[in-house]
Amino acid sequence: MTDLPRTGIGVDVHAWAPEGDSRALWLGCLEWPGERGIEGHSDGDVAAHAACNALLSAAGLGDLGAVFGTGRPELAGASGSRLLEHVASLLQAQGWTIGNVAVQVVAPRPKIGPRRGEMEAAMSAALGGAAVSVSAATTDSLGFVGRVEGLAGLATALVARS
Numbered sequence: 001m002t003d004l005p006r007t008g009i010g011v012d013v014h015a016w017a018p019e020g021d022s023r024a025l026w027l028g029c030l031e032w033p034g035e036r037g038i039e040g041h042s043d044g045d046v047a048a049h050a051a052c053n054a055l056l057s058a059a060g061l062g063d064l065g066a067v068f069g070t071g072r073p074e075l076a077g078a079s080g081s082r083l084l085e086h087v088a089s090l091l092q093a094q095g096w097t098i099g100n101v102a103v104q105v106v107a108p109r110p111k112i113g114p115r116r117g118e119m120e121a122a123m124s125a126a127l128g129g130a131a132v133s134v135s136a137a138t139t140d141s142l143g144f145v146g147r148v149e150g151l152a153g154l155a156t157a158l159v160a161r162s
């Protein structure tokens with residue numbers, strides 16, 4: 001049987017930190033100065049987390065909770081880059097090459113367009129150079145994203161046997 005490439009799907013949602021909270025916003029392995037921060041056990045980077053979930057899904061290796069648990073003390077504040085690097089090393093150890101990862105941020109802010117290239121480069125670097133594309137949508141003020149309760153990251157990934 002030929003080893004066909006495999007796709008995966010991932011999502012992650014985190015709540016915004018309360019207004020005035022000093023937490024920083026980390027999204028797509030970048031810090032966003034001046035933007036409202038995010039709640040989370042890690043740094044709450046929904047773009048990186050969705051990408052991790054998509055890659056683990058594509059490789060049949062579970063998801064973030066299966067790999068990192070949901071509250072391990074050593075992962076408090078862990079960066080999206082650190083999680084992506086670990087996921088990339090797990091896939092490599094299992095004989096998978098990453099084809100590409102596509103990530104969509106669902107949030108009215110921050111505006112992704114002006115930093116799209118920087119975000120793609122930062123996530124790609126964490127994945128050892130694999131192609132990453134980033135897009136965004138606002139939801140036109142509807143739902144929990146529109147009410148500014150939280151933001152979401154969605155991702156797909158393609159992997160193939162090395």
Ligand SMILES: Nc1ccn([C@@H]2O[C@H](COP(=O)(O)O)[C@@H](O)[C@H]2O)c(=O)n1
Nearest residue numbers: 107108109110111112113136137138139
């Ligand atoms: N956080 C965001 C959200 C959206 N964009 C850009 O705006 C376009 C229009 O968004 P709609 O939700 O109204 O379709 C979208 O296609 C993105 O180009 C953004 O940069 N950052």
Ligand SMILES: C[C@@]1(CO)OP(=O)(O)OP(=O)(O)OC[C@H]1O
Nearest residue numbers: 040041042049064068069070071
């Ligand atoms: C990343 C982890 C690490 O404790 O923490 P959270 O910041 O809670 O993020 P989530 O996307 O809910 O995934 C669970 C955890 O694996």
